[in-house]
Amino acid sequence: MLGTRVSGPDGDRPGVGARTRTAVDRVRGSAREHMLFTQQGLDAGTLVDVWLLSEAPLDDALDALASWHPSLGRGTTSGAGRTRLVHLRHTSIDLATPEGRRTWLSGLGPERVSALCTHEVPVAAPDTPADELRWTATIVDGLHVGTGHKQPETATPVQRLPDGTPYVPGTAIKGVFRSRVAYICDSLVDPPDAEHEVCTRDTVIPCPVCVLFGNTARRGLLHFADAPIADATVVEQPHVAIDRFTGGAHDGKLWTDEVVTAGTFPLVITSPRPLSTTHRRLLEHAAADLHDGYAAFGGRTGRGHGTVRLDPPPAPEPLGADELPRLRPLELPRDEP
Incomplete structure (x- = not known):
């Protein structure tokens, strides 16, 4: 590896954006307290140049590299x-010739390699997902997926793309689906679980939640894309805290949020491998709960925000009795002390 270079679409400095995330409380199905954090990331369209040097022939590796479309960094299953x-x-340097030795001894930095590599290899198109679920979500109540940064005397903004379009991050969509699928699984097992437990390294057969969404020990199967909101109507809505003693408005507790009151956005879930019948039904049941108002996106869900309707309306089939045992993980037996 000779090095890498990151640049913007026009060769200038790349843009850097911020993505705000929060953990979901598995019991309440809403944002978990004190778990809001922000991550910086490179904007879409950023170019990454990679320079490689190999002392062995690359004939066999070139075909593999031509179809290489990697996922880099964190959040690769949720829109990043x-x-x-x-x-x-590529190019080849023959050290058996004077010209090749002269080229080798003159130095092979990244810029020098770029000038030498003149042989273009046809690039293969990215593989299409093996499985996909897709709906169009219409905002019914106000939707607030905020940045988490409150400014005095200004409205808390919703998250926006670099061009200013409001959007629902893939992390928010993934969090709601994971929470709802975990709730469904925990409700159907016997006895029901109060809170879903993440599978460990001792798990022989992971539960559907960890297979689909991943955990700290494994990457999830699904990918949730960011969802730009089309025809978005954004308004500012004031809120005030209530004084528990007087029952009136609390002094100094007035704030304003940006809220998307109308618009549509795509819900797209893809998988590189075909989904099993059980996994697909679980996702469709979670989508049906969203459509019926049992789950919602963003903040202020306890005050009527975040409700959507899906098109086409999900109509999942019930889970069969033979599928219920698969909702629990199978652990390795442990030796008794």
């Missing part, structure tokens, strides 16, 4: 880190 290979160029 997906890349597409644009160009692949």
Whole structure:
């Protein structure tokens, strides 16, 4: 590895954006307290140049590299880190010739390699997902997926793309689906679980939640794309805290939020491998709960925000009795002390 270079679409400095995330309380199905954090990331369209040097022939590796469209960094299952290979160029240096030795001894830094690599290799198109679930969500009540940054005397903004379009991050969509699928699984097992327990490294057969959404020991199967909101209507809504003693408005507790009151956005869930019947039904049941108002996106869900309607309306089939045992993980037996 000779090095890498990151640049913007026009060769200038890349844009850097911030993504705000929060953990979901598995019991209440809403944001968990004190778990709001923000991560910086490179904007979409950023170019990453990679320079490689190999002392062995690359004939066999070039075909593999030509179809390489890696996922980089964190959040690759929730709208971040997906890349597409644009160009692949290479050259060979024959050290048995004076010209080859002269080239080798003159130095092979990244810029020098770029000038030497003139042979273009055709790049293969990215693989299409093996499985996909897709709905169009229409906002019924106000939707507030905020940045978490409150400014005095200004409205708390909703999250926006670099061009200013409000959007629902893939992390928010993934969090709601994971919480709802975990709730469904925990409700159907016997006896019901009060809170879903994440599978460990001793798990022989992971539960559907960890297979689909992942955990600290494994990457999830699903990918949730960011969802730009089309025809968005954004308004500012004031809120005030109530004084528990007087029953009136609390002094100094007036704030304002940006809220998307109308618009539509796509709900797209993809998988690189075909989904099993059980996994697909669980996701469809979670989507049906969203459509029926049992789950919602964003903040202020306890005050009527975040409700959506899906098109086409989900109509999942019931889980069969033979599928219920698969909702629990199978652990390795432990030796008694």
